[in-house]
Amino acid sequence: MKVKKVFEDGNEVRLLVTGTNIKLINAIRRAAMSDVPVLAIEDLSIHKNDSVLFDEYIGARLGLLPLKTDLKSYKPGDRVKLVLKEKGPKTVMSSDIRSLDPNVEVVCKNVPIVKLKEGQEIFIEMEAVMSTGREHAKWQPALIAYNEVPKLEGKIGEKSAKAVLQACPKKILEYKAGKIIIDRPDECDLCGNCEEAGHGKLKLALSNSSFILRVETYGGISNLDVLKKAAEALEEKCKEFEAELKKIK
Amino acid sequence: MIIPVRCFTCGSVIGDLYYRFEEEVKKGRDPKEVLDELGVKRYCCRRMLLSHVELIDEIMRYKV
Numbered sequence: 001m002k003v004k005k006v007f008e009d010g011n012e013v014r015l016l017v018t019g020t021n022i023k024l025i026n027a028i029r030r031a032a033m034s035d036v037p038v039l040a041i042e043d044l045s046i047h048k049n050d051s052v053l054f055d056e057y058i059g060a061r062l063g064l065l066p067l068k069t070d071l072k073s074y075k076p077g078d079r080v081k082l083v084l085k086e087k088g089p090k091t092v093m094s095s096d097i098r099s100l101d102p103n104v105e106v107v108c109k110n111v112p113i114v115k116l117k118e119g120q121e122i123f124i125e126m127e128a129v130m131s132t133g134r135e136h137a138k139w140q141p142a143l144i145a146y147n148e149v150p151k152l153e154g155k156i157g158e159k160s161a162k163a164v165l166q167a168c169p170k171k172i173l174e175y176k177a178g179k180i181i182i183d184r185p186d187e188c189d190l191c192g193n194c195e196e197a198g199h200g201k202l203k204l205a206l207s208n209s210s211f212i213l214r215v216e217t218y219g220g221i222s223n224l225d226v227l228k229k230a231a232e233a234l235e236e237k238c239k240e241f242e243a244e245l246k247k248i249k
Numbered sequence: 250m251i252i253p254v255r256c257f258t259c260g261s262v263i264g265d266l267y268y269r270f271e272e273e274v275k276k277g278r279d280p281k282e283v284l285d286e287l288g289v290k291r292y293c294c295r296r297m298l299l300s301h302v303e304l305i306d307e308i309m310r311y312k313v
Contacts, residue, residue: 010288051312052305052308052309052312053250053251053305057250061251061254064254064255064262065254065262066262094264094265107262108262108264108265109265110264110265110266110268110269111254111262111264111265112251112252112264112267112268114251114305115251115305115306115309117309117312120312137260140260143259143260143261216261218260218261218262219262
């Protein structure tokens with residue numbers, strides 16, 4: 001198996017994984033979604049809430065905020081305390097949340113939590129818990145998806161190749177020695193315009209051994225950490241299975 | 250009521266973009282352009298901002 005980074009921009013990373021199969025990639029995807037622990041606000045004690053939003057409404061909003069998670073000092077089940085205490089008139093933002101651990105902070109600072117009028121107050125103590133996406137989607141560390149690498153099969157002359165290159169809406173095709181190569185397979189939408197422009201000479205095929213793995217973190221932990229932790233979680237499960245097998249005589 | 254924290258479909262945080270989006274659109278700019286500038290790529294996230302009605306200010310009037 002070979003893994004290569006093909007694209008990185010802000011929160012998103014795309015990896016080209018070759019020489020593997022769809023089952024493994026899917027196992028990684030599922031592990032990343034449901035077995036990688038991150039921090040999210042779970043328990044609240046609401047001392048004062050004069051705002052127009054119900055306590056539960058504010059609680060749900062707070063829970064959805066991604067928190068910066070230090071994987072070295074936090075293990076599943078660990079807790080951190082956070083406080084939100086504000087007086088109106090003001091739009092309470094996620095940046096107003098203060099954490100008792102300076103390493104833990106809200107990732108997106110400009111999320112409005114609630115609006116307060118003159119004289120209204122809000123005072124909430126919160127506890128963030130390390131847990132996994134299996135329990136609730138707020139603990140999902142990232143968006144993760146994969147697709148098979150597309151390939152154009154078949155030979156074509158240089159003249160007709162020009163029309164094919166033009167037909168691609170993303171302009172990601174390249175002509176090389178009678179063949180058309182998809183230069184940026186991660187950008188391909190599989191629209192099929194190239195196949196059409198080839199007039200039967202070309203066929204858009206999907207590989208069953210190479211994949212584009214896209215990870216887009218919500219900001220709690222880095223993209224590569226998501227994948228590393230997912231691989232670790234899978235490994236742990238396999239080890240557990242192995243240990244159980246040894247008990248059978 | 251108030252802009253949701255995350256996109257209903259994909260779950261990425263969009264709540265932090267709404268006031269910037271609103272401000273630019275009120276200046277008369279094309280929402281498409283503003284969304285592209287804010288880096289909102291997927292149409293699930295785009296509709297969150299496009300179709301949102303900020304009602305909280307209206308409702309706040311009726312709270313004593």
